[in-house]
Amino acid sequence: MFSKLYLELERELRYNKRAAEAVENKIHRLFIEYSGREGVERLKIMDFCGTHEWSITYYGLRSLMPRGLELVAGPGCPVCVVPSHYIEEAIKLSFEGVVVYAYGDVYKLRAKRSVKGAFSLSEARSLGADVRVVQDVLSAARDASSHGKPSVFIAVGFETAAPAYAWAILRDHLPGNLKLLSLVKLTPPAMFYSLEVSREKPTEPPISGVIAPGHVSTITGAKAWVPVAENYGIPVVVSGFEPLDVLVSILEILRQLVAGRAEVVIEYKRSVSWHGDVKAQSAVNRVFEVVDDAWRGIGFLPKSGLRIRDNYRRHDAIAEYGVRELKPGMWEKDMPPGCRCAEVVLGKAYPTHCPLFMKSCTPLKPIGPCMVSIEGTCAIWARYGSREFLDELAREIGEAS
Amino acid sequence: MGEYITLAHGSGGVEMLEILEKLFFRRVREEFKRVEGGVGIDVADDAAAIPIPGGRYIVVSSDAYTVNPPFFPGGNIGVLAASGSINDVLMMGGLPIALLDAIIVEEGFPIRDLETIVESMIKLLEEERVALIGGDFKVMPRGQVDKITITTTAIGVSNGPPIVDKPRPGDRIIVSDYIGEHGAVILLTQLGLSSDLGELVSDVKPLTKLMNPLVSRYRDCITAARDPTRGGLAGVLNEWASRSGVLIAIKDADVPIRDPVRRVADMLGVDPYFLASEGVAVLSIKPECVEEVLEYIHKLGFNEARVIGEVRESERFKGYVAAETPIGGLRVVEPPRGELVPRIC
Amino acid sequence: MCIGTPAVVLSVEYSKMTAMVDYGDGVPREALIGISQDRVKPGSIVIVHAGVIVSEMSIEEVLEQIEFFKSILEGEELSVVRVYEQLLEASKRIRGG
Numbered sequence: 028m029f030s031k032l033y034l035e036l037e038r039e040l041r042y043n044k045r046a047a048e049a050v051e052n053k054i055h056r057l058f059i060e061y062s063g064r065e066g067v068e069r070l071k072i073m074d075f076c077g078t079h080e081w082s083i084t085y086y087g088l089r090s091l092m093p094r095g096l097e098l099v100a101g102p103g104c105p106v107c108v109v110p111s112h113y114i115e116e117a118i119k120l121s122f123e124g125v126v127v128y129a130y131g132d133v134y135k136l137r138a139k140r141s142v143k144g145a146f147s148l149s150e151a152r153s154l155g156a157d158v159r160v161v162q163d164v165l166s167a168a169r170d171a172s173s174h175g176k177p178s179v180f181i182a183v184g185f186e187t188a189a190p191a192y193a194w195a196i197l198r199d200h201l202p203g204n205l206k207l208l209s210l211v212k213l214t215p216p217a218m219f220y221s222l223e224v225s226r227e228k229p230t231e232p233p234i235s236g237v238i239a240p241g242h243v244s245t246i247t248g249a250k251a252w253v254p255v256a257e258n259y260g261i262p263v264v265v266s267g268f269e270p271l272d273v274l275v276s277i278l279e280i281l282r283q284l285v286a287g288r289a290e291v292v293i294e295y296k297r298s299v300s301w302h303g304d305v306k307a308q309s310a311v312n313r314v315f316e317v318v319d320d321a322w323r324g325i326g327f328l329p330k331s332g333l334r335i336r337d338n339y340r341r342h343d344a345i346a347e348y349g350v351r352e353l354k355p356g357m358w359e360k361d362m363p364p365g366c367r368c369a370e371v372v373l374g375k376a377y378p379t380h381c382p383l384f385m386k387s388c389t390p391l392k393p394i395g396p397c398m399v400s401i402e403g404t405c406a407i408w409a410r411y412g413s414r415e416f417l418d419e420l421a422r423e424i425g426e427a428s
Numbered sequence: 429m430g431e432y433i434t435l436a437h438g439s440g441g442v443e444m445l446e447i448l449e450k451l452f453f454r455r456v457r458e459e460f461k462r463v464e465g466g467v468g469i470d471v472a473d474d475a476a477a478i479p480i481p482g483g484r485y486i487v488v489s490s491d492a493y494t495v496n497p498p499f500f501p502g503g504n505i506g507v508l509a510a511s512g513s514i515n516d517v518l519m520m521g522g523l524p525i526a527l528l529d530a531i532i533v534e535e536g537f538p539i540r541d542l543e544t545i546v547e548s549m550i551k552l553l554e555e556e557r558v559a560l561i562g563g564d565f566k567v568m569p570r571g572q573v574d575k576i577t578i579t580t581t582a583i584g585v586s587n588g589p590p591i592v593d594k595p596r597p598g599d600r601i602i603v604s605d606y607i608g609e610h611g612a613v614i615l616l617t618q619l620g621l622s623s624d625l626g627e628l629v630s631d632v633k634p635l636t637k638l639m640n641p642l643v644s645r646y647r648d649c650i651t652a653a654r655d656p657t658r659g660g661l662a663g664v665l666n667e668w669a670s671r672s673g674v675l676i677a678i679k680d681a682d683v684p685i686r687d688p689v690r691r692v693a694d695m696l697g698v699d700p701y702f703l704a705s706e707g708v709a710v711l712s713i714k715p716e717c718v719e720e721v722l723e724y725i726h727k728l729g730f731n732e733a734r735v736i737g738e739v740r741e742s743e744r745f746k747g748y749v750a751a752e753t754p755i756g757g758l759r760v761v762e763p764p765r766g767e768l769v770p771r772i773c
Numbered sequence: 774m775c776i777g778t779p780a781v782v783l784s785v786e787y788s789k790m791t792a793m794v795d796y797g798d799g800v801p802r803e804a805l806i807g808i809s810q811d812r813v814k815p816g817s818i819v820i821v822h823a824g825v826i827v828s829e830m831s832i833e834e835v836l837e838q839i840e841f842f843k844s845i846l847e848g849e850e851l852s853v854v855r856v857y858e859q860l861l862e863a864s865k866r867i868r869g870g
Contacts, residue, residue, distance in 0.1 A: 033779055033818050033830075034687075034797060039853040042681065046851045047755035053847075078697075078776050085699070087757020106772070130823070131696075131769025144432070149767065153434040160769050162619050162696065163824020165791075165803055170620065184772065184823065187777075190807030191825030198790045200805070242777045245820065245828035246807070268777070270755050271853065275845055282845070296838040298777075298820050298828040306809035307827075410762065420750055421758050423742055424677050626799035688798040695778040695796050772776055772823045 040269035041086075050274040051091050057281040058093045064285075069232045071097045071225075072280055073374050075218060076240035077104035078268050084407065086270035090417045097414070098277075099374035100404050102217050103240060105185045106132040107396050107403055108322040109210050111139035112353045117181055117208065118142040120348055121156035126178040128167035128205075133181050134160050137399045139363065164195050164207075172202035179344045182207040185214050187242045189333060190307040193314040196335075196342050206344035209335050212320060214243050215251055216331035221373040222259050231375055236280035238273065239265045241295040246311075248303025252291045260289045267295035314339055321353045324368035324396035363388075368395035371404050378408040385409060440658025440704075441764035445667075448472070467520075467590055474654060475520040475582075477590035485590050487522030489513050490581040498545065498576050501613050502629030503706075505578055506549035511634045511706060512657065513582035514556060518639035519653045519709065521591035522584030527553060530564040530579040537575055545576070556634050558582070591643070593652035595668050595712035597741035601676065602722060604638055604709040604733045605631065606684045607661050611703025612692040615768065619696075628688040633707035638728055645724065649717035654710050659764040662701035662749070664710050666763035668739075670747040678737030678761070681754045696770035701761060703768075712739060777820040777827065780804070785813055794821060835861050 039046065062068060074080055080100045083089060089098055102108055115138045121127040122143055134148045145151040152158040157176075161167045164180055171178040182192045189211050195201055218237065225234045239252050244265045252263045262283035266276035276294045283290060293299050311333070320332020335343040344350060365383050370376035378384045378397070388394040390409050397405035436443040453461075453469060462468025465479040475489035493509040510527065517524045529549070533542060553560055595601075609631040616625060635655065643650065656664045661683070669676045685693075685700050693700040713721050718735065725733040742748075749761040780794035783801055787810050793801040806813050807825040820828040839857045846854075 033781075035859075036853070036856045037779070039856050042754040043851070043853060044755050046846075046853055049846065049851065051756075081697075085753070085759060086755055087751075087753040087759040090758040091756065130772045132771035134769055135766060149436070150432070150434055153432055160619065162621060162770050162772075163804075165805060165824050166620050187822045187827050188772070188825065190827070191805050191823060194790045194805050194807060194825070198788075198805075200789070200791075242820065242822050242827055245777075270753070270757070274755075275842070278845060294841065296841055297830045297834050300834070304808040304812075304828075307807050310807075410760065417758055420745055420748070420760075423675070423745060424740070424750060424752075424758070621802060628798055628800075691778075691797040694776075697776045 037269065040267070040271040043271065046271055047091075047274055050271065050278050054096070054274065054278050054281060055093045057278070057285050058096050061281060061285050062095060067232065069095045069097060070235050071099050071232050071374060072236045072238060072277060073099050073101045073221065073234045074238040074273075075101040075103040075214065076238075076243070077107075078242075079103070079238055079240070079266065079273060082268050082270055082273055087417075088270060088273060089414060090421055091274075099234070101221050101374060102322060102325060102372045103214070105183045105188070105212050106130070106136060107399060108212060108217075108324065109133070109136060109183055110321045110323045110353050112321075112357070113208070113210055113350075114138040114147065115140060115142050116350045117179070118145050118148060118151045118156070120179055120350075121148060121151045121158050124177070125348070126157045126159065126171065126174070126176050128159050128161050128171070128178065128180040130162070130181070130183065131160050133183055134158065137393060139394075164191055165200060168195065168200050168202060168205055171205035175202075175204050178205045179348070180205060180207050182209045182211060184211050185240070185243050186246045186311075189311045189315065190246060193310040196314050196339050197310060201342055206347045207335065207342055208344035208350060209315065209333055211315065211333040212322065213317070213331050213333065214240060215254070216328045217322060217325070218252075218255055220325065220328055222255065222261075224370070224373045225375055234261065234374060235284060236261050237263045238276050238280070239263050239291075241265055241267050241299060244293075244295070244299045244303065246303050246307050249291050249293045249299055249301050250303070256289050256291045262289050263291045265291070265293045265295050265299050267298065321358060324366070324372050326369065327355050327358060363394045366395035368397040368405070371397050378405040381405070436766045439764065439767050440663055441766060443765065467592055471592055473520060473593055474516040475522065477520060477522075477586065483588065485522070485586040487517045487520045487584040487586050487590060488581065489516035489520070490579065491516060492577060492579040494574065494577045495614065496574065497617055498541070500617055500630055501625045502610075503632040504545050504548055505576060506545035506547075507552055508632050508706060509578035509580045510549045510552045511632050513580040514558065514634045514636065515655045515706075517582045517584035518635050518643075519591065519655055520586065521588065521643050521647060521650075521653070522586040523640055524556065524558050524582050524584040524636070526559045526561045526583045528562040528581045529560065530566075531576065532566045532568055532573050533576045534568055534573045535570040542576070552634065556636055587644070588647050591647070591650055591653050593654060593668060593671070593712070595652045595672050595674060595676070595739045596714075597674055597739050598715045599651050599712045599739040600715060600718040600735045601665070601678060601737045601739065602711040602713055602718070602725070602733060603661070603684060603736050604635070604711070604725060604730045605705075605707065606686045606689070606732055607656065607705050607708055608685060608689045608693070608700040608703030610706040611660060611768070612689045615696060615698070615703070615770070616692060619770065626688070628692070631705055631707040635707060635709055638709060638725065638730055641728060642721070642725065646717060646721050649714045649721055650711055651714060652712035655705065656708060656710050657704045657706060660700075660702045660704055661710065662699065662761050663764045665749045665761065668712065669749050673746040675740040675742035675745040676737060676749045677740055677752070678749065679752045682734055682736045684732045684734060697772065698768060698770060702764050777822045780819055780821050782813055782815055782817045782819055784815055785810070792826060794819065794826070796821070832861060
């Protein structure tokens with residue numbers, strides 16, 4: 028049966044050590060060849076997607092890389108880039124008797140300022156607000172229609188999640204009492220910005236290759252990344268999420284670097300096409316308009332967010348509840364003074380370069396967004412330190428066995 | 429927030445240890461943390477032990493059970509409340525002989541449901557040959573308690589010194605069965621992602637058939653025993669590593685996880701090591717006995733039991749749990765923190 | 774970002790743009806169809822993100838994946854390629870009959 032075989036395929040991509048080692052050896056060989064020829068000691072490859080970063084950490088891929096090949100995490104999590112302001116607005120609504128639906132990671136996300144004692148939706152719930160964790164918008168719709176109380180769904184996500192919200196609206200899945208608070212973000216502007224910033228300061232090596240988000244690309248198509256490869260002259264590989272996918276993508280980036288090429292290549296061919304899904308794109312266009320939007324820890328990026336169009340305002344929480352939009356002028360208040368999260372997110376500085384890191388900003392009392400999310404770069408560093416940490420741990424475990 | 433109790437404080441992770449430390453461990457004077465010669469909150473293990481003549485001990489554990497929903501695939505709150513406290517006594521090396529229960533139920537709760545819950549609890553106790561020797565029953569006005577909570581106190585006898593968890597360098601870590609099944613069921617049900625979960629059911633059960641013979645025969649081989657409930661396998665291993673100042677190294681590929689649990693964990697973006705089990709034992713076994721013990725566990729019918737890793741001495745990495753990933757990478761297995769919720773990113 | 778879970782489509786309701794899918798645990802669950810509806814049929818392997826189908830795996834795409842792995846692994850015999858080929862065979866059978 029097809030699905031059984033799919034599971035077998037997944038096992039191969041996830042657990043086949045021999046395959047992983049074969050790819051790993053090639054990565055090591057090509058890195059030595061490239062770094063020797065170009066005289067570079069360090070090479071940075073940016074992954075752009077929280078789930079890629081999760082795979083890299085969860086499967087321990089960093090420990091398999093040659094020394095000097097650094098995998099840095101980009102701003103690729105639509106949850107951690109939600110500005111504090113909107114979380115505060117959502118907490119406010121929850122205290123005003125609105126049932127707030129949120130994904131688990133939004134539910135935990137900390138705001139910079141507290142609203143009536145609550146720094147997060149989970150704390151608001153502890154203080155009596157009705158906040159419910161859901162896994163998808165349909166579940167929220169079902170639940171909201173069962174009680175009929177005024178409700179808001181916090182619609183975060185990238186291009187991947189946007190069609191869900193669009194179809195929920197277009198096919199009348201939302202009961203009248205459930206409004207969407209659209210905080211959907213678009214990824215290409217952030218990727219451009221990251222690469223731009225990485226070139227500004229020559230003391231750190233720039234990004235030499237990008238592991239592009241796989242599921243975003245199912246919708247946008249791999250073609251969305253062509254400007255990245257062309258303008259910055261670096262390889263971009265659209266990657267799947269299993270460890271072997273990510274390893275093969277890294278290998279493809281190195282192959283291109285050695286050959287002096289800079290192209291968009293799809294590794295995740297089983298799911299991603301060059302043009303993406305046109306129907307999904309058009310559904311999103313019908314329901315949403317593109318706006319300049321604020322990215323937590325980074326700033327305002329032009330044409331980087333989606334808001335519900337006027338035609339569909341009856342589904343829009345911003346219209347219904349007069350949620351205040353963050354304006355460029357208010358932006359500074361959202362960024363903690365001294366926090367270098369923007370540079371960390373963009374792979375330009377390491378957490379230890381930040382004056383707040385592990386002083387006023389810790390995992391228990393996070394200040395910057397990179398510490399807020401458990402998968403944020405600072406939070407990960409706070410727990411494990413760096414590559415050196417992993418190397419030492421590997422040595423210690425190796426020695427004893 | 430800081431000034432209020434949140435759900436994270438009860439999730440069996442870092443926050444819970446902190447609040448217990450702040451509320452109890454720091455306040456109670458050392459001499460009153462245990463009965464002389466026994467074990468109490470001075471070590472905060474699965475259960476307490478009180479010495480009695482003949483080198484024996486009374487082992488006691490008390491636990492409050494709240495589960496939403498009270499009925500779930502594979503069991504109900506009654507089965508959970510009886511099994512949970514029995515298992516705590518077992519993990520301490522005691523054989524449970526009696527149980528007390530305190531039920532608080534919400535006004536309006538269907539009597540028929542309550543009957544079903546109590547019946548399944550009594551049936552389980554009979555099978556385990558554990559007497560129900562006392563209890564309490566209270567009703568709260570609607571809205572003042574969420575449906576039902578059951579507190580049980582299990583009492584047992586240990587024929588030798590209680591098993592106070594102290595894994596030592598060189599020990600091997602054994603897991604008795606597939607992990608995470610109860611946690612996966614509850615998480616899915618709470619998210620409204622179906623109440624019929626196909627082949628996936630909670631693993632809730634008493635572990636008497638495993639622990640009683642094992643302890644009688646190999647007590648000296650067991651340096652630690654714990655059932656990975658809230659906080660899951662990650663919680664147990666991290667607690668052991670940090671309390672005993674050791675490094676625990678495991679191999680992901682060796683940890684038994686059933687396919688449906690893996691699918692659920694993938695789907696919800698949670699690490700299966702954080703999912704609770706209610707019928708699994710994690711054991712730390714001295715290296716010289718490990719083969720014999722494992723064989724014996726298999727003979728007792730726990731065929732999935734296996735060695736998943738070992739305890740190491742390490743100055744730099746004491747308190748850490750590290751896992752070799754299936755493809756040969758290395759990661760740190762983190763302690764649970766906060767509420768266990770799914771993520772989309 | 775964007776956790777995606779593979780699932781098999783059991784049935785489709787085009788008027789609502791929804792489908793019942795099985796994530797591999799044998800339990801039917803409802804998902805929104807985010808992509809062109811003609812790509813989603815009973816038997817399709819899809820990727821679901823936050824309750825929405827964002828991708829479908831076609832025979833052609835699986836073929837391309839096989840070719841890509843073969844080219845990048847440069848002749849090294851790996852079982853992953855074999856599994857892909859089996860997958861392809863099975864898919865052809867389902868769609869053929």
